[in-house]
Amino acid sequence: MIHGKNIVWHDTNIKQEDREALLQQKSVVLWFTGLSGSGKSTIANAVEKRLAALGRLxxxxxxxxxxxxxxxxxxxxxxxRVENIRRIAEVCKLFLDAGIITLTAFISPLAADRENARQLMGDRFIEVFVDCSLKACESRDPKGLYKKARAGEIKDFTGIDSPYEKPVNPEIVIISDKQSIEDCVDDIINYLLAQGHFKDVTL
Amino acid sequence: MIHGKNIVWHDTNIKQEDREALLQQKSVVLWFTGLSGSGKSTIANAVEKRLAALGRLxxxxxxxxxxxxxxxxxxxxxxxRVENIRRIAEVCKLFLDAGIITLTAFISPLAADRENARQLMGDRFIEVFVDCSLKACESRDPKGLYKKARAGEIKDFTGIDSPYEKPVNPEIVIISDKQSIEDCVDDIINYLLAQGHFKDVTL
Incomplete structure (x- = not known):
């Protein structure tokens, strides 16, 4: 399915653009941010499945x-926590260079940390704000963490006794307590298609 | 060139085997180790170019x-230095999971550090010992580092006043002061082909 013989390799070392040509996609980082329980991982996994079905790496x-x-x-x-997000952003930069459509699903509550990630990746950084009321997140509480935080068993829990700084100008906003997962996925895929990150081969 | 419609995606999250099917390759880490100036980066770059020409990511x-x-x-x-190699090994593990043929070019002088990397990656870890006499490395001295180390301007320089622990059972040994670069590349590509990491589409 991938044939090197159709691609002209130059004398210099292999670069991001070479890998993108092989993969027929423009790499990008979809940086999901939102409260615990907002649906970041669920939506990111659903987006990844849809992208895979479209033949994307x-x-x-x-x-x-x-x-x-x-x-x-x-x-x-x-x-x-700051170092956690710094390293993740640096790894994303390597994955971008590798040509891959990369998704991250971390609360990443601090605007400064996300801004650092954006600075590292420039226009390949797409901030996806998974907006969901604290009430809805807490009622879902898939890992039982809010319960523990309310009981004082976990300290500095984002949204309870540690701040979540909402993105000011995210590229994509998902209202996860109003939209269906399929609808969220559609929004993100359409954004990537509109930005020319790949072509929809099923059209 | 990559068509998702030829691939059956299952209901579970996207896994290494799915990415490998898309890329038509079995991911692997080629872990180059050797003295400064032994030719690790030069050979790794040459191997990467050859792999790219074969349509590999x-x-x-x-x-x-x-x-x-x-x-x-x-x-x-x-x-x-230990933490440097630990993080590199962990990043390699992520790249393996992503389906990519990954190459590393670090002196990685300590057997214990390389053993940790091997433990993390199991049979996808291929240690490539770039063997080269200290004399040859020092006469090349591409970055002028040996000169500085001999002058005492750099302390703890591998091979001078810090040990290089030679691999005991590396999968591949390159004698870089005897073999041509093309010959080194052939050895490594043939190893990967023999191990079934991909098929040579040019045959």
């Missing part, structure tokens, strides 16, 4: 593959 | 894209 960075590996030395204090 | 991690980004907070003391 994707990768999703989330707590499962980052917190237990690269960032397993980090805790949840303020400076470790 | 690759990514090369080296000092240029790691030390100035993800690991820019790390120095060159013993514990920072």
């Amino acid at each position: 994707t990768y999703l960075l989330d707590g499962d593959n980052v917190r237990h590996g690269l960032n397993k030395d980090l805790g949840f204090g303020v400076s470790d | 690759t990514y090369l991690l080296d000092g240029d894209n790691v030390r100035h980004g993800l690991n820019k907070d790390l120095g060159f003391g013993v514990s920072d």
